[in-house]
Amino acid sequence: MNLQQLTYFVTTARLGSFSAAADELRLTQPGVSDQVRRLEGELGMPLFTRVGRGLELTAAGRTFLPHAEHALAAVERAAESVVEVRKLRGGQVTFGLFRNADYSLLPRLLKDFHERHPDVRVKVLGQNSGQTAEDVRAGRLEAALIAGPVDPAGLDLHPIASDEVLVVGAGLRERRAPLPIEELAQRPLILYDVQYEYRDTTRRQLEEQAQRAGVRIEPRFDVEHLEGALALAALGLGDTLATRAVTRHRSFPQNLGAVPLAEPIHDRYVLVHRAGAPLTPPTRELASLASRHLQALERQLAAAPLPAA
Numbered sequence: 504m505n506l507q508q509l510t511y512f513v514t515t516a517r518l519g520s521f522s523a524a525a526d527e528l529r530l531t532q533p534g535v536s537d538q539v540r541r542l543e544g545e546l547g548m549p550l551f552t553r554v555g556r557g558l559e560l561t562a563a564g565r566t567f568l569p570h571a572e573h574a575l576a577a578v579e580r581a582a583e584s585v586v587e588v589r590k591l592r593g594g595q596v597t598f599g600l601f602r603n604a605d606y607s608l609l610p611r612l613l614k615d616f617h618e619r620h621p622d623v624r625v626k627v628l629g630q631n632s633g634q635t636a637e638d639v640r641a642g643r644l645e646a647a648l649i650a651g652p653v654d655p656a657g658l659d660l661h662p663i664a665s666d667e668v669l670v671v672g673a674g675l676r677e678r679r680a681p682l683p684i685e686e687l688a689q690r691p692l693i694l695y696d697v698q699y700e701y702r703d704t705t706r707r708q709l710e711e712q713a714q715r716a717g718v719r720i721e722p723r724f725d726v727e728h729l730e731g732a733l734a735l736a737a738l739g740l741g742d743t744l745a746t747r748a749v750t751r752h753r754s755f756p757q758n759l760g761a762v763p764l765a766e767p768i769h770d771r772y773v774l775v776h777r778a779g780a781p782l783t784p785p786t787r788e789l790a791s792l793a794s795r796h797l798q799a800l801e802r803q804l805a806a807a808p809l810p811a812a
Contacts, residue, residue: 506578508542509571511535512550516568519557595624596785599635599647600793601772602696603729607666607748608648612796616789623785631699639775645786648793650704650770661774663794664801668705668768669750669809671733672742675760676810683765684709688718691741695732697725705744708768733759746770747804761809772797 515524521536550564632649639647640657670682696703713720723741732743737756750761
């Protein structure tokens with residue numbers, strides 16, 4: 504049994520003859536009748552009986568007809584749903600973003616995407632970038648925009664933009680000179696993403712730099728979220744780390760200054776998806792918009808001054 508046979512049967516039942524069905528389907532009458540006979544053979548029951556010059560459904564045919572119509576309608580709905588997604592008139596996109604994307608990307612990205620494609624639902628997951636990359640690798644996410652560096656195994660990586668990581672603190676308002684890692688190791692430090700610790704890409708870069716310099720980074724406070732670290736820094740309890748984008752955000756505490764490290768470190772934003780796997784149209788569109796927004800932000804930040812007195 505196949506969709507062709509169901510189509511020929513339903514059309515014949517509606518029009519009452521093989522010849523009329525053949526005309527509508529633009530086929531030959533023997534071709535239509537032969538497929539219906541094959542269907543009857545598979546079912547083991549006749550579906551039509553001849554009455555005069557036309558056909559009528561048998562009891563088996565009347566029983567089978569609504570099921571055949573339902574099957575064809577389900578296939579049509581399935582095809583239409585794919586068209587809706589292809590044309591971005593419906594469906595859902597699930598996309599991963601680096602955890603602090605709220606500061607630099609998320610609101611404008613989703614506003615732009617919604618204005619272009621108002622019928623597409625969007626689900627955004629914002630976790631630690633290392634975890635998000637693992638979710639893409641495992642197939643739990645189709646694609647993500649994360650802060651690297653990241654293990655490339657099983658992934659296609661597309662570098663997009665970068666943002667410098669700065670040291671921020673209440674005691675840095677007047678400072679202009681970059682901060683050596685040796686000095687940072689002596690200052691009270693507040694780090695976030697404590698759940699992932701040095702699996703986090705920013706912490707890992709900091710630790711690698713400290714090891715090269717022969718010093719240890721031992722934070723005074725370890726917290727989960729950037730917002731908590733900034734609040735503690737604003738109270739004068741220590742310095743923390745934040746990208747340039749974060750320091751330009753309206754929620755950034757006004758009493759904090761920011762300086763670069765003497766040996767700069769960066770969050771390098773990378774679009775990742777499973778190696779060799781094509782992206783669905785909604786995901787491809789959202790990824791494209793996210794990339795363009797980040798590249799524009801990178802250009803803006805390059806010309807922006809650091810927070811200072």
